[in-house]
Amino acid sequence: MPFVLPTLDAPTSRRDLLRTAATTAAAVAGAATVLGAPRSLLAAEAGAEARYFPEVQTPDEAIQRLMEGNKRFVAGNIQAPNRNMARLREVAGGQRPFAAFLGCADSRVPVEIVFDQGFGDIFVTRIAGNVADPAIIGSLEFGTLVLGAKVLCVLGHTKCGAVDATIKGQEVPGQISTLYQHIRRAAKEAKGDLNAAIRRNVQVQAEILEEASPVLAKLMREGKLKVVGGVYDLDSGVVTMVDV
Numbered sequence: 001m002p003f004v005l006p007t008l009d010a011p012t013s014r015r016d017l018l019r020t021a022a023t024t025a026a027a028v029a030g031a032a033t034v035l036g037a038p039r040s041l042l043a044a045e046a047g048a049e050a051r052y053f054p055e056v057q058t059p060d061e062a063i064q065r066l067m068e069g070n071k072r073f074v075a076g077n078i079q080a081p082n083r084n085m086a087r088l089r090e091v092a093g094g095q096r097p098f099a100a101f102l103g104c105a106d107s108r109v110p111v112e113i114v115f116d117q118g119f120g121d122i123f124v125t126r127i128a129g130n131v132a133d134p135a136i137i138g139s140l141e142f143g144t145l146v147l148g149a150k151v152l153c154v155l156g157h158t159k160c161g162a163v164d165a166t167i168k169g170q171e172v173p174g175q176i177s178t179l180y181q182h183i184r185r186a187a188k189e190a191k192g193d194l195n196a197a198i199r200r201n202v203q204v205q206a207e208i209l210e211e212a213s214p215v216l217a218k219l220m221r222e223g224k225l226k227v228v229g230g231v232y233d234l235d236s237g238v239v240t241m242v243d244v
């Protein structure tokens with residue numbers, strides 16, 4: 001049976017979305033019989049796909065949504081909300097992410113996964129050392145002003161190679177060292193202590209975002225956006241907030 005999925009242009013109630021998911025679930029379960037796959041297993045997967053969280057309204061709700069997601073991830077209790085084909089089609093016509101990120105490009109910090117979010121939920125920029133360069137700032141202005149993200153999180157992580165390399169001032173090939181100029185201030189203020197430099201770098205980049213972007217500063221003044229900081233622990237998966 002064909003089914004039509006909603007887009008942002010055609011507002012749809014949560015109940016409709018759940019019904020769509022249920023229809024998908026029924027189709028999957030039906031297909032299971034044909035394919036000879038265990039019906040119970042597929043039904044359980046389809047049930048997980050039906051999870052749908054209500055829209056975030058305020059910056060504080062957005063922060064809470066993120067921290068709850070990280071708690072689920074750390075506890076091994078991931079719900080993978082909005083991570084299915086129904087959600088993919090729902091947001092294909094338009095996105096309204098509730099949070100934006102400036103994270104490190106490190107392959108061990110996949111932001112959607114560690115905060116247990118799905119398609120269309122978070123607007124993520126990633127660059128080695130999570131530094132606020134002009135292209136990143138422009139991207140984050142788009143994610144907040146245009147798309148409506150209510151929280152902007154600068155996310156550093158333990159054992160960050162970019163911060164470590166800046167502290168050590170290592171010779172590196174190509175243009176890798178262009179990152180150093182953005183991290184040097186934090187490295188210096190932390191007097192070479194890696195963990196302190198990682199935390200300080202989160203604060204410095206958050207300051208740069210506000211100072212270099214009148215767009216972000218205005219959203220913050222108006223209470224439409226909160227900028228927060230965090231450090232992700234590679235060993236535990238826990239995100240610890242950093243005052244910015």
Ligand SMILES: [Zn+2]
Pocket residue numbers: 104105106128129130157159160161162163
């Ligand atoms: Zn890093």
